[in-house]
Amino acid sequence: MKPSKFIGLCALAALASGAPAQAELSSAEQRMTETVDAEMERTVSLLERVVNQNSGTRNVEGNRAVMAMLRPEFEALGFTVEIIDQDEVDRAGHFFARREGHPANRRILLIGHTDTVFEPDSAFQTFTRNGDRATGPGVVDDKGGVAVIIAALRAMHEAGTLEGANIVVALTGDEEDFGEPAAIGRRDLVEAGQWADIALGFEGLAIRDGQDMGTIARRSSNSWTLTTSGNQGHSSTIFSDWAGDGAIYEMARIISRFRSELPEPNLTFNVGLLAGGTTAELDEQALRAQATGKTNIIPPIAIARGDFRTLSQEQTDRVRARMREIVADHAPGTGAEILFDEGYPPMAPTAGNRALFDRLNSVNSDLGLPEMGLLDPALRGAADIAFVAEYTDALAGLGAAGEGSHGPAETIDLSVIPRQAKRAAILISRLAAEER
Incomplete structure (x- = not known):
C-alpha cells in the first residue's frame, strides 16, 4: 500500500x-x-x-x-x-x-x-x-x-x-x-x-x-455456495448407521454452527437462498432454486447461497477459513462442500x-x-x-x-x-x- x-x-x-x-x-x-x-x-x-x-x-x-x-x-x-x-x-x-x-x-x-x-x-x-x-x-x-x-x-x-x-x-x-x-x-x-x-x-x-x-x-461483500449430500433412503432409517443424517440435517447443522461460532465485530453473514430434497438445483444465475422431494425419503442433496461482509482482508481470510472448518466437520453419512465467489474487497x-x-x-x-x-x-x-x-x-x-x-x-x-x-x-x- x-x-x-x-x-x-x-x-x-x-x-x-x-x-x-x-x-x-x-x-x-x-x-x-x-x-x-x-x-x-x-x-x-x-x-x-x-x-x-x-x-x-x-x-x-x-x-x-x-x-x-x-x-x-x-x-x-x-x-x-x-x-x-x-x-x-x-x-x-x-x-x-x-x-x-x-x-x-x-x-x-x-x-x-x-x-x-x-x-x-x-x-x-x-x-x-x-x-x-x-x-x-x-x-x-x-x-x-x-x-x-x-x-x-x-x-x-x-x-x-x-x-x-x-x-x-x-x-x-x-x-x-x-x-x-x-x-x-x-x-x-x-x-x-x-x-x-x-x-x-x-x-x-x-x-x-x-x-x-x-x-x-x-x-466487503463475499458470496458463498454450500452443497450438502446424504444417503437417499427410506425415512424410517434416518440417523441409522447406514443412512446417516441426510443432506438437509447436515445443511441445518452447518448453518446453525455458522450462527453460533462466526459472530465477531464488523462481521455479518446471511443465508439468502436454500433448497433441498430428492433433487435440488440452482438456475444459471444462481438466483432461483428448484427442488423435489417426499416426506418419506431421506434427502440426498441440499444447496444454500449466502454472503458475509468484513472490514479487512485479514478478517475475510479468517472467516473463510473458519467456515471451511465447520463445513468439513461432517455429520454421520453426509458430505459437504463450500465454494466462495469473487466478491468486493x-x-x-x-x-x-x-x-x-x-x-x-x-x-x-x-x-x-x-x-x-x-x-x-x-x-x-x-x-x-x-x-x-x-x-x-x-x-x-x-x-x-x-x-x-x-x-x-x-x-x-x-x-x-x-x-x-x-x-x-x-x-x-x-x-x-x-x-x-
Whole structure:
C-alpha cells in the first residue's frame, strides 16, 4: 500500500500556522460555489436525461447510451474520453475521462458508475420531480453521484482550477454486479488506483439524525455456495448407521454452527437462498432454486447461497477459513462442500483515509457547513472504491443523498447536490494543486 502523505502535510501545516487552519474561501473557490448554484437546473436536467435512459447492469446498450450522453459533458471540460470494452465478461464497459495536468501535482481518481439494479423489465423507469425531491431508477445510486462529479468539474473549469490538475474519472458500467473474473472486470479500475494518489468515491452521502456523515471505510461483500449430500433412503432409517443424517440435517447443522461460532465485530453473514430434497438445483444465475422431494425419503442433496461482509482482508481470510472448518466437520453419512465467489474487497479504515476526511472537514469549515461525523462502516455496502483502496488513500460517500436506493421508490434530495458539488470542487481543487 502506498504510504500516506497526508498526515505529514497536515502536521507541517499546523506547525507553520501555530493553530488549526481556518482559512476562508479563495476567490476561485468562491467562484466555484457561485457556479454550482447558477448551474443547478442544468445539473438536474442532465440527471433527468440519464435517469430516463434505462441502464440496468445487464442492459449493455442502455449503459452505452448513458455513456454517450456523458461524453460531451467531459469533453467540453478538456477531458479525453475512452469507453473501455468489457465484452469478455458480458458487460457494457467502463467510461474513463482523463485530464493530464502538471506532472508534479497529485493524481486524483473520481469513481462512480452508470449502471443501476433496474433492468429493462422493471416497472420503475422514469424520473419524476416534485420540487426538491425526485424519484427514478438510479437517481441516487449512482446517477446522482455522476451529476455531482460533473457539477463539481464544471465549477472547477469556470474558476480555472482544472488547469494543471491530473484527474481520471472512472465510471464503471457494472458496479451493481461486476463482470467476472475481477482480473478482467476491474483491471482498468485497479490500474487507475495504482496511478492515483487519492481516490474519491461518489456513491451516496449518508445522513444520520440530520448530520452529513463521512465514509473512510466500507465492508466487503463475499458470496458463498454450500452443497450438502446424504444417503437417499427410506425415512424410517434416518440417523441409522447406514443412512446417516441426510443432506438437509447436515445443511441445518452447518448453518446453525455458522450462527453460533462466526459472530465477531464488523462481521455479518446471511443465508439468502436454500433448497433441498430428492433433487435440488440452482438456475444459471444462481438466483432461483428448484427442488423435489417426499416426506418419506431421506434427502440426498441440499444447496444454500449466502454472503458475509468484513472490514479487512485479514478478517475475510479468517472467516473463510473458519467456515471451511465447520463445513468439513461432517455429520454421520453426509458430505459437504463450500465454494466462495469473487466478491468486493473491503475498504479498510486507515490513517491516510482519516487524514483525507479531516481535509474534507476543513472544506466544510470554510464553507460554513457543520463538521461531518464518521459513518459506521457496518451501515455501508460494498463499492468499487474498495478495489483501489489497497493502493491509495480513499474517501467515499461524496455523491447524492436520498432514500430507497435499489427500491421502486428511490428518491433524491436535489437540495443536497449543490452542497456536495461545492465540497467536491473545493476539495479536489486543493488536493490537485499540491505536489505529490
